[in-house]
Structure formats: C-alpha cells, structure tokens
Amino acid sequence: MKYIKHFLALSAIYFSATVMADTPNEFDDALLKLQQSWASVNYEYDGKEQEEVFEKLNLEAEQLTFNYPEKAEAWVWKGIVESSYAGAKGGLGALSLAKAAKKSLEKALEIDDQALMGSAYTSLGTLYHKVPGWPIGFGDDDGAKVMLNKALAINPDGIDPNYFYGEYLYDERDYKQALVYLEKAKQAPPRGTRPLADKYRHEEIELLLAKVNKKLKR
Numbered sequence: 001m002k003y004i005k006h007f008l009a010l011s012a013i014y015f016s017a018t019v020m021a022d023t024p025n026e027f028d029d030a031l032l033k034l035q036q037s038w039a040s041v042n043y044e045y046d047g048k049e050q051e052e053v054f055e056k057l058n059l060e061a062e063q064l065t066f067n068y069p070e071k072a073e074a075w076v077w078k079g080i081v082e083s084s085y086a087g088a089k090g091g092l093g094a095l096s097l098a099k100a101a102k103k104s105l106e107k108a109l110e111i112d113d114q115a116l117m118g119s120a121y122t123s124l125g126t127l128y129h130k131v132p133g134w135p136i137g138f139g140d141d142d143g144a145k146v147m148l149n150k151a152l153a154i155n156p157d158g159i160d161p162n163y164f165y166g167e168y169l170y171d172e173r174d175y176k177q178a179l180v181y182l183e184k185a186k187q188a189p190p191r192g193t194r195p196l197a198d199k200y201r202h203e204e205i206e207l208l209l210a211k212v213n214k215k216l217k218r
Contacts, residue, residue, distance in 0.1 A: 118154030
C-alpha cells in the first residue's frame with residue numbers, strides 16, 4: 001500500500017509541475033525574456049560577436065516554438081530573431097535564415113494574424129522589402145506594401161508598423177508620405193515592457209526623419 005501511496009504522490013507532483021509549466025505566465029515570461037534579449041543583441045552588439053550571440057538566441061527562439069507550438073507569438077519572435085540573425089550574418093548564409101524567418105512568420109499568421117497587434121505582418125513586410133528579389137531571393141516590394149498596410153490596419157498607432165512603412169516609403173522616394181508615418185511612429189505610445197527597444201527605435205526614427213527632411217529640404 002505504501003508503494004501505491006508513494007506512486008500517487010509522485011504522480012501528483014509531476015502533474016502539478018506539468019500544469020505549472022504550461023501556465024500563461026510562464027510563456028509570457030519566456031517571451032519577454034526573448035524580446036528583451038533581442039533588443040540587447042540587435043542594438044548593443046556588432047560584428048562577429050553579434051553574429052555569435054544571435055546564433056544562441058536563435059536556439060532559444062526555436063526552443064520556445066518547440067515548447068509552445070500553438071502560440072503565434074512564439075512563431076512571430078522566432079521569425080524576428082531569424083531575420084535579425086540573417087542581417088548580422090550577411091552573405092549567402094543570410095538567405096537561408098531569411099527563408100526560415102518567412103516560414104516562421106507565415107506559421108504565425110496561420111495560427112493568429114492578430115497576435116502581438118499584427119507583428120507578423122510588420123516583420124514579413126519588412127522581409128519582403130529588404131530581401132533581394134528573384135532570381136536571388138523572394139523580395140517583393142508590392143508584397144511588402146500589402147503586408148505593411150495590413151499591419152497598420154491592425155495597429156495604426158504602433159511604433160513599428162509606422163516606422164517600417166515610413167522606411168519603405170523613403171526607399172520608394174515618397175518622402176512626403178514617409179514623413180507622415182515617421183512622425184506618427186515618433187508619437188507612438190511607449191511599450192512598458194520594452195524600454196530598450198523603444199529607445200533605439202526612436203533613435204532610428206530620428207535618423208530617418210533627418211534624411212527625409214533633407215530630401216524635402218526642410
């Protein structure tokens with residue numbers, strides 16, 4: 001009898017641990033850790049060191065989707081990490097990472113295109129804009145515009161969709177409209193859990209605004 005009691009006690013402990021591992025708070029904490037690590041690696045590292053740290057962060061993002069395959073947010077951030085890693089890596093190796101990022105973001109859209117205020121659309125639109133087109137890659141400026149506009153439809157006041165659409169318009173030489181979206185990005189409400197990302201995004205906004213104003217001779 002005591003063995004049965006011991007087995008039941010162990011089973012209860014295991015069941016409790018399993019339930020705790022699947023609580024929303026645990027996923028949210030893991031996601032926030034990944035987001036904050038990304039901001040540090042993306043903005044505060046460079047060169048070979050940045051590439052090496054992104055490689056490790058990419059494994060963490062992959063583990064998150066393995067643990068939570070049904071969470072669109074996990075796939076969004078896997079795609080973001082992969083695309084950022086591609087940018088750090090450069091060369092031919094970057095294209096395979098960009099393709100992996102595309103798949104991750106498309107997976108997120110299949111699960112829930114509204115997740116993280118449409119961030120998958122923002123990131124996928126940016127990928128389409130920055131990756132070379134055929135025959136080298138899958139880049140497509142028309143596709144980029146569609147995706148970025150979908151992101152803005154979901155999150156019209158967000159800092160990222162407005163910034164990246166402003167960047168897209170700048171590259172398309174539509175400086176007047178670029179100014180509109182960059183000014184809107186500048187006024188976006190802060191993201192309370194992501195102060196580091198906001199800080200550096202605002203620096204990027206100011207740099208691009210200076211370029212736009214120079215083109216407009218303001």
